Amino acid sequence: MAWVNDIIQGILLGGLYALFAAGLSLIFGVMRLVNLAHGDLSLLAAYAALVIVGPLDINPFLSILAVMLLLAVFGYVLQRGLLNHALDAGPLPPILATFGLSVVIQNLLLEGFSADSKGLDAGRIEHQAITLSDQLAIGWFPLITTLTAVVVLLGLSLFLGRTRMGRAFRATSDNQQAAQLMGIDNRYLYGLAMAISLATVAIAGVFIGIRTTFSPSVGPARLIFAYESVIMGGLGSLWGTLVGGMLLGVAQTLGSHLSPGWGVLAGNLLFLAVLAFRPQGLFAKQVHE
Amino acid sequence: MTVLLEAEHLTKSYGALKVVDDLSVSLDAGEALGVVGPNGAGKTTMLNLITGTVHPDAGRIVFAGSDISHAAPHERCHAGIGRTYQIPRPFEGMTVFENVLVGGTFGRRHNERESYDACALALHRTGLLPRSNTLAGNLTLLERKRLELARALATDPRVLLLDEIAGGLTEHEVHSLVATIKSLGAEGLSIIWIEHIVHALLAVVDRLLAIDFGRKVADGEPAVVINSPEVRDVYLGSEAE
Numbered sequence: 001m002a003w004v005n006d007i008i009q010g011i012l013l014g015g016l017y018a019l020f021a022a023g024l025s026l027i028f029g030v031m032r033l034v035n036l037a038h039g040d041l042s043l044l045a046a047y048a049a050l051v052i053v054g055p056l057d058i059n060p061f062l063s064i065l066a067v068m069l070l071l072a073v074f075g076y077v078l079q080r081g082l083l084n085h086a087l088d089a090g091p092l093p094p095i096l097a098t099f100g101l102s103v104v105i106q107n108l109l110l111e112g113f114s115a116d117s118k119g120l121d122a123g124r125i126e127h128q129a130i131t132l133s134d135q136l137a138i139g140w141f142p143l144i145t146t147l148t149a150v151v152v153l154l155g156l157s158l159f160l161g162r163t164r165m166g167r168a169f170r171a172t173s174d175n176q177q178a179a180q181l182m183g184i185d186n187r188y189l190y191g192l193a194m195a196i197s198l199a200t201v202a203i204a205g206v207f208i209g210i211r212t213t214f215s216p217s218v219g220p221a222r223l224i225f226a227y228e229s230v231i232m233g234g235l236g237s238l239w240g241t242l243v244g245g246m247l248l249g250v251a252q253t254l255g256s257h258l259s260p261g262w263g264v265l266a267g268n269l270l271f272l273a274v275l276a277f278r279p280q281g282l283f284a285k286q287v288h289e
Numbered sequence: 290m291t292v293l294l295e296a297e298h299l300t301k302s303y304g305a306l307k308v309v310d311d312l313s314v315s316l317d318a319g320e321a322l323g324v325v326g327p328n329g330a331g332k333t334t335m336l337n338l339i340t341g342t343v344h345p346d347a348g349r350i351v352f353a354g355s356d357i358s359h360a361a362p363h364e365r366c367h368a369g370i371g372r373t374y375q376i377p378r379p380f381e382g383m384t385v386f387e388n389v390l391v392g393g394t395f396g397r398r399h400n401e402r403e404s405y406d407a408c409a410l411a412l413h414r415t416g417l418l419p420r421s422n423t424l425a426g427n428l429t430l431l432e433r434k435r436l437e438l439a440r441a442l443a444t445d446p447r448v449l450l451l452d453e454i455a456g457g458l459t460e461h462e463v464h465s466l467v468a469t470i471k472s473l474g475a476e477g478l479s480i481i482w483i484e485h486i487v488h489a490l491l492a493v494v495d496r497l498l499a500i501d502f503g504r505k506v507a508d509g510e511p512a513v514v515i516n517s518p519e520v521r522d523v524y525l526g527s528e529a530e
Contacts (some may be wrong), residue, residue, distance in 0.1 A: 028303050095314065162399060164401050165394075165396050167383065167387055167390060167394070168381060168391060168393050168395060170383055170387075171380045171383065171388075171391045173382075174378075174379075174381055174382055174383065175378045175380060176361075177342055177378070178374070178378040178379075178440075179373055179380070179391070180342070180362040180363050180366070181340055181342070181362055181363075181366055181371070181441075181444075182363075182366065182391045182392040182395050182440065182444060183364045183366040183395035183396035183397075183398070183444055184363055184391070184395045185361070185365050186363070202519040217349070252357055272316070281486075
């Protein structure tokens with residue numbers, strides 16, 4: 001029964017990874033941008049929530065909308081002001097630009113909030129669980145996290161599949177130049193994509209902040225989990241990202257079950273195995289030649 | 290006749306290579322202009338300069354009375370410039386209808402419902418209506434070429450730039466494509482058509498422009514241009530039509 005519990009906890013952890021990775025997946029899909037600051041941006045969201053929650057003395061869940069808006073605006077300005085220019089200069093400059101951004105965010109957070117660990121307190125919900133049996137319990141908070149991930153992914157899929165702007169995202173992802181000739185302003189579209197990406201990162205950042213404590217330097221470690229989820233699921237597939245995140249979560253909880261230090265290792269080994277045997281990922285978008 | 294498109298003294302170099310060299314082209318409203326020239330003559334680059342995906346080193350472009358030299362590609366699309374690519378670039382992950390819908394909604398700046406009719410018409414004109422729900426990545430070459438045309442038409446262009454749209458097709462397929470393009474021209478759409486298949490070109494165009502090394506070699510009456518010593522010289526050994 002302990003194993004079953006581990007797998008369930010792993011799946012729920014995977015929901016959090018997917019929530020976190022969805023924005024990364026979107027950005028890469030639309031503009032082939034490898035965002036190395038993704039983890040640090042999630043921390044920026046967590047600290048923004050901390051700043052809002054502190055003086056108002058409210059539940060961090062209530063800060064999410066404000067943090068989303070804040071990061072969305074930041075994302076749009078970042079894209080139009082910096083990353084669009086980097087993208088014009090070739091494939092390497094955007095990677096360097098986001099790497100630089102990662103360093104800048106880490107140092108600004110260190111300057112503003114010190115290296116001490118901080119946490120967001122969501123109250124009793126963090127510890128409450130649905131008890132299924134002696135050894136089986138599903139925590140409310142992980143459950144809410146996973147449901148949120150599913151809702152976010154569903155929302156993104158509907159947006160991409162059913163709306164005018166969503167079609168422009170897919171067209172640009174398939175062939176940017178042809179999309180421009182259809183009258184799509186790619187600079188605006190990229191700005192919008194980054195805004196949406198960072199709005200989802202805001203949700204993930206606050207949820208992770210509630211789940212664990214955080215300090216300014218943990219961003220890059222988080223980034224690895226997000227990339228592992230995206231790549232295992234298959235680039236360009238949002239639902240693949242959910243499955244990839246869940247596989248990573250399960251591998252980590254099972255690894256931790258064997259020995260407390262083996263969690264991250266087990267996840268990385270699974271990732272390497274996927275890279276070795278199915279490098280395109282489990283649900284890679286089909287490529288027609 | 291009013292002039293619709295006027296490109297003046299366009300020049301574009303890649304390193305030491307002048308791909309387009311002081312080239313001036315003008316197109317009247319409702320006119321169909323054919324463009325011939327050997328591979329590497331700068332024909333496609335000329336279209337790229339007009340659509341704005343490539344920036345000229347010198348020269349300017351006036352379209353419908355306004356200078357669009359510094360306009361972005363999407364703005365030129367809104368102004369009424371549509372083009373097809375020699376190697377089709379469909380949005381492979383989307384259906385044929387969705388492909389056209391992108392042109393219909395963003396090219397015309399309409400919402401989806403408003404552009405349904407225009408999209409259906411574009412698909413009908415190009416014979417793709419029965420394939421509306423097929424994934425564009427699964428189309429044959431002819432269908433991909435037709436989709437290029439349908440997508441461009443959906444943006445409601447005033448001028449259509451065709452880049453070797455008949456290349457790689459069978460004789461029969463060329464014939465039906467020519468009929469489609471001819472009917473578009475008859476309705477008053479202005480056309481600039483680059484093509485190696487000269488007989489297809491001659492069946493449609495009012496005027497012929499020959500270029501080589503990025504420069505104008507001849508420009509005028511199609512029969513005169515194609516038989517001129519300069520053009521024969523350029524084509525000698527490269528094309529036997």
